[in-house]
Amino acid sequence: MFENNQNRTELSSLGEFGLIDHLSKAIELKNPESLKGIGDDAAVTDAGGKKLLVTTDMLVEGVHFDLMYHPLKHLGYKSIMVNLSDIYAMNAEPKQVVVAIALSNRFSLEAVEELYAGMLMACKQYHVDLVGGDTTSSNSGLIISITALGTAHADDIVYRNGAKENDLICVTGDLGAAYMGLQLLRREKQVFLENPSVQPEFEGNDYLLERQLKPEARKDMIELLKKNGVKPSAMIDISDGLASEIMHICKQSEKGCILYESKLPIDQKTFDLAREFHLDPTVCALNGGEDYELLFTISQSDYEKLRSEADISIIGHITAKEEGCYLLDKSDHKTALKAQGWDALKTF
C-alpha cells in the first residue's frame, strides 16, 4: 500500500476515519494474544485468564480543548473519562491508565498538579490505577495522551459488529448537552475577549457546562445492564456524535438503521439554548459529540428488561444493510444520516 509515494493526498480529503481505514489495511495481527486490533473502542488481548482491553486517546490544546475555559483539573478528569468510556463501551471494566503528557514552559508545576489532581480524582472515582506514563516538553501547547487498560471475561465483551436486523437501538442519558456547553463557553470567551470587564453569563446552564467540562463515563449503565441481565448485541460510546457512532455500528455489523427524531433524548436546557443559538436541537443531538453516553443495540426479546429504565431511551431499530441509515423526522420524512460529527482531521 505504501509503494507509490510520489503523489500528495491531503489528509482532509480522507478525514480521521478514512485515514484509519486506509492505514488499517496494512495491519495484520500475528500474536495469538492479539484478539482484536484496530476498529473498535478498544483492542482486545489475551494475557492468560480474562481478556485485556486497551484504548488510547490524545487530547491536543487548541484542537480538543481551550485552556481559556477548560480548567486544568476538569481537563485532567475529562482526559481520563474519555478513555474509560471506551473501555465501558466494550462492556468491560477499566483497571489501569498510563498517561503521557507534553507541555511547554508556560506550565508551572502547580498547573501540572492541577491537571494530575483531576486525573487522580477520576481514577479514584472509577477505581482505576494510574500505573505509568511519560512526561516531556512541547514547543507550544499541552498534549495529553492516555491509554486505558481494562479486563472482561471473553463472553461479556460487546463489539460494534454484532447488531442484528430488528434489534432495538438504545442510548443512555441525553444528547447534545456537551455541544451546547461548548457553544456557551465559546460565546462567553468571545464576549470576554471583546470586553474583559464583562462577567461571563452562565447562570442556569450549569448542567450544559458540566457535560462539556466534566463528563462522566457510564459505568453505572454497564452495571445496570448486567443487573438486568442484558448483554447488548453491539455497543459504542458517543464521542463523535450519535449519527457518526450509529453508522460505525451499522457499517461494522453490515446493517442499516432507522432512528426516530421524536425519540432522541434531549434535555430541556439543551433544547432551549440550541434555539437561542438558532441551532436545530436535533442536529445538536445527532452531531454534537462529546456526550460520552453509550449507544447500544439489544434483541427485541430484551425490551421488557429495559423499558422502565428512565436513563435509557429506545431511539430506533436496526434494518437490513440495503435499507441504509435514516432518521425519520417528526413529520415522517426520512433523511439519510450523515456522520457530520467531530472529525479532527476535517478541521484542517
Add this chain to the structure above:
Amino acid sequence: MFENNQNRTELSSLGEFGLIDHLSKAIELKNPESLKGIGDDAAVTDAGGKKLLVTTDMLVEGVHFDLMYHPLKHLGYKSIMVNLSDIYAMNAEPKQVVVAIALSNRFSLEAVEELYAGMLMACKQYHVDLVGGDTTSSNSGLIISITALGTAHADDIVYRNGAKENDLICVTGDLGAAYMGLQLLRREKQVFLENPSVQPEFEGNDYLLERQLKPEARKDMIELLKKNGVKPSAMIDISDGLASEIMHICKQSEKGCILYESKLPIDQKTFDLAREFHLDPTVCALNGGEDYELLFTISQSDYEKLRSEADISIIGHITAKEEGCYLLDKSDHKTALKAQGWDALKTF
C-alpha cells in the same frame, strides 16, 4: 499534595524525573491486578495468567526529532523501538502496541503512510501487533505517543530495584554512537541551511547515523541472557544516557556503584568523531543517550556465563549506598556521576 496552588514553581527547576517523583507521591495503586505502577520501564499488571507489562513514550517534533533529518519511515521505526526497548528492559516480550498521533496539515497522506510503514516494519521485525490507536490533528508539529504491552512470567520480570552489593554492572553493545550521529546530522543541517547546494558529508559514518535514526531494541540480548541461564538482578534500557540510568538502578536498589572509564564500550567511529567535534568520548558514552542498549547487573556467580559474550561489557560493580556513584577514570581518579543525560524538561 495539591492543596497549595498559589505558588509558581518552574518545571525546569524539577526536571522530568523530579516532576515524576513529585507526582508519583499522590498515586496509590488500588486494583489487585496493578502489580507495579510508575517507576520502572513498564508497569506490571495481572490479567490472570502471565503478567502484563505496559509502557508509554511520547515523541514531539522539535523536541525529540527534527524532520529535516529524520526520514518519516525511520521515525516510525524508532518510535516503536523506544517502546519495545522498555519492555525488553523488564526481561519481557513485547506483544502489542497502540499508536496515537497528532499531525498538522503540513502532512499529506503519503507522509503518514511513510511513518506507518516504518512502524509496521518495526512491528513485523519484532513480532509485535499494532492493535489500536488514535489519530488527530495538531496546530503545529507531529506528536507520536505509543504504548507498548508485553507479557512475562512473574518470575522472569527484572525490575530496577534488585541490584545487590558486589553485583557486576554490564552493558550491551556500545555507547555514545547515537549521540554522535545526532551531532553529525545537526552539523550537516547547519551547513545545508547556510548553503543548500552543498551535499551533506556522511561518508564513513553510516554506523553513527543508523544508531541515531534507526536504533534496534536488544531483543537478541534478552534471548542470549535466557539461553545462558542468566537472570539479571536489575535492568534498565539506556535512553537518557548511561550515567542517568545507572543512577536510577542505584537509587531504586539503594546502592552505590563504581564504573570504570577504561571498560566503557565505545566504537572507534564514535571515538574518532567525538575527537573531531572536540568532545570527550567518555562524556558522550556517559551522557549521550538514545543508545537503547540494556544496562543490567548480575551476581558475580554468573560472571562465567557471560564473560565470553562479545556484545556484553562488564563496566563496573555495585557498592554500598554510602559509597555513592562514581566513575574511576583512566588515571585512577574518582569522579561523582551526574545524570547529565537527556531531560526534556530541562531544555525549556
